[in-house]
Amino acid sequence: MDIETKIKQDMKALGCKSDMKIALAYYLYMYLVDEKIMYDTEYCYNKDIDTLYVVARPNKQEKPNIYVPIPTQDMLSIDFINQIQENLCTVETGPTVNLAFIEGDFTTVIYTFTKGLVNREPTGTIGIQRAKYYRSFIDNELQKCRNEILNAALDGGVVDDDDCEVLE
Numbered sequence: 001m002d003i004e005t006k007i008k009q010d011m012k013a014l015g016c017k018s019d020m021k022i023a024l025a026y027y028l029y030m031y032l033v034d035e036k037i038m039y040d041t042e043y044c045y046n047k048d049i050d051t052l053y054v055v056a057r058p059n060k061q062e063k064p065n066i067y068v069p070i071p072t073q074d075m076l077s078i079d080f081i082n083q084i085q086e087n088l089c090t091v092e093t094g095p096t097v098n099l100a101f102i103e104g105d106f107t108t109v110i111y112t113f114t115k116g117l118v119n120r121e122p123t124g125t126i127g128i129q130r131a132k133y134y135r136s137f138i139d140n141e142l143q144k145c146r147n148e149i150l151n152a153a154l155d156g157g158v159v160d161d162d163d164c165e166v167l168e
Contacts, residue, residue: 007043014045016052024069025052028100031108032056032067040064049087067098067110085115 004026011022025043032038038056045052054067066088070076076099085097095115102108142149 011043011045011052014043014052015047016045016050018050020071021050021052021069024071024102025054027102027106028067028069028108029054031100031106046087049083051084051088053088055093064093065096065098066093067100069100069102072101072103081113082115085113089115 007029008022008026011025016022016025029041029043032054033041033056036056036058038058039060041054041056043052043054051068053069055064056067057064068084068088081097081099084099085095088097089095096112097115098110098112100108100110
């Protein structure tokens, strides 16, 4: 039995039923071992969120990092990333999770997400805040020009004779 078959069988024995997730996790595992030369690399499975992931140390002195394989065609949301962090991050690994986006040709790009750095505002709140900002900006501009606007209104404005046409 070759090493690939053995590792994929081990991943399946952990509880993962998806051949796609197993293939991606296997590729990520090999990528971290062979190309990134990580230490203490092991694959794990979380049944609560049905996710295979890899834990590895970039060097012997650092704490282990979590790497989750994600196919690039999957749609991600902040809720999904929060769910991964809630279920996978431990005291030992810290609040950071690395999402390894894997393309069909196995091109891999790894992004790091750290829990608790910034709370993202809900989408509706952003629009309300933007509207408040613009309203505040308009109010400030009107306040600056208030006297000019009032004087122009009281004087009836200035009209050039060239602009007027006499109607009979």
